[in-house]
Amino acid sequence: MMADISAIAELTDPGADKIDVQAVLARLHPDHRVVLVLRYLEDMSEEDTAEFLAVEVGTVKSRTSRARESFARRWSP
Amino acid sequence: MNPNQQRWPTAAPLGTLDRLKILASAYRGAAFVETVMDHPFESVWHAIENIETSVPQFDSTVRRLTVTARSDDGTPVRARVAPFNIDMAIDLRRGWCLMSSRRYVVCFAAEPIDATTTRYGHLEGFTRNHKSRIATLAAPLHRLAAQVERIHVLKDVQGVRRLMDARRRP
Numbered sequence: 001m002m003a004d005i006s007a008i009a010e011l012t013d014p015g016a017d018k019i020d021v022q023a024v025l026a027r028l029h030p031d032h033r034v035v036l037v038l039r040y041l042e043d044m045s046e047e048d049t050a051e052f053l054a055v056e057v058g059t060v061k062s063r064t065s066r067a068r069e070s071f072a073r074r075w076s077p
Numbered sequence: 078m079n080p081n082q083q084r085w086p087t088a089a090p091l092g093t094l095d096r097l098k099i100l101a102s103a104y105r106g107a108a109f110v111e112t113v114m115d116h117p118f119e120s121v122w123h124a125i126e127n128i129e130t131s132v133p134q135f136d137s138t139v140r141r142l143t144v145t146a147r148s149d150d151g152t153p154v155r156a157r158v159a160p161f162n163i164d165m166a167i168d169l170r171r172g173w174c175l176m177s178s179r180r181y182v183v184c185f186a187a188e189p190i191d192a193t194t195t196r197y198g199h200l201e202g203f204t205r206n207h208k209s210r211i212a213t214l215a216a217p218l219h220r221l222a223a224q225v226e227r228i229h230v231l232k233d234v235q236g237v238r239r240l241m242d243a244r245r246r247p
Contacts, residue, residue: 021096040102041095072103 024074032067039064093172093186097198100175100184105220107182107202108227110234114197116241118189121197122172124240125185128153135236138229180204185237199234202226 025033038044038052039060046064050057091099094111101109114121125131132142139158144167146155153167156176165183168175175184184200203222 021099022091025091025099036099036102040098041091068102068105071099075100075103 019075021075024071027074028067028070031063032070035060035063036067036071092188094188094196094198096173097184097186097200101198101200104182104200104202104204106204106222106226107200108223108230109198109200110227110230111196111198112234113190114187114195114238114241115193116195116245117193118172118187118195120244121187121195121237121241124244125187125237126169126171126174128156128167128169128174128176131237131240132158135240136233137236177204197234197237199230199237201230201233 025036028036034053035049038049039046044052046057046060050060053060055063097109098111101107125135129142129144133139139161141159142156143159144153144156145164146153148154152169156165156167157163158165158176163178163181165176165178165181168177172188173184173186176182177184180203182200182202182204186198187195190196203226
């Protein structure tokens with residue numbers, strides 16, 4: 001699952017004609033995409049995510065909330 | 078680049094369970110359960126991919142699920158669920174089944190861990206209109222709904238296990 005940071009911009013789902021989770025994820029702001037991936041795919045705690053991203057825990061909380069909202073708005077299967 | 082950045086997560090295609098986890102994060106009124114089935118992926122998926130027969134079997138609240146539209150290749154694209162009389166859009170692919178209406182979503186996904194075990198995930202619950210101002214006011218209710226929904230989802234997962242165990246018996 002881990003890859004180089006430069007590859008995140010290429011996070012797409014080529015060939016998917018239906019709306020797809022990964023395609024929606026790819027359209028999120030990078031800050032939002034990152035926090036969703038770390039929190040929900042890597043199962044990192046808020047504290048570990050904050051340390052990983054070198055930000056405050058409060059920032060992780062607010063980014064996570066906004067990322068979930070942003071994903072939900074774009075998700076309309 | 079510091080070592081942490083080199084551990085950057087995923088650019089490869091996400092598996093069905095990872096997609097489901099991301100989707101689950103967006104549905105505050107829904108519950109998500111992940112488990113491991115002691116059965117090969119092919120067996121699990123074969124048991125649940127026919128949603129007309131499997132859903133009423135593993136979900137005791139569903140009396141009947143009728144596929145009302147199919148794509149050219151026969152894949153279900155719409156279904157009606159009784160007794161709730163809900164019309165749901167279906168996105169059914171190998172290892173992935175998303176059934177969604179305006180108010181409710183059900184999604185289950187499976188992927189192989191190894192030759193004999195399968196990771197299974199199940200998401201279900203009420204959707205939330207994030208564009209609605211009232212949605213913010215209703216957020217605590219959605220959290221409560223998700224807690225209640227978790228009991229339902231756990232029962233559904235038990236239902237899938239029963240389906241698998243019944244198939245295992247001679």
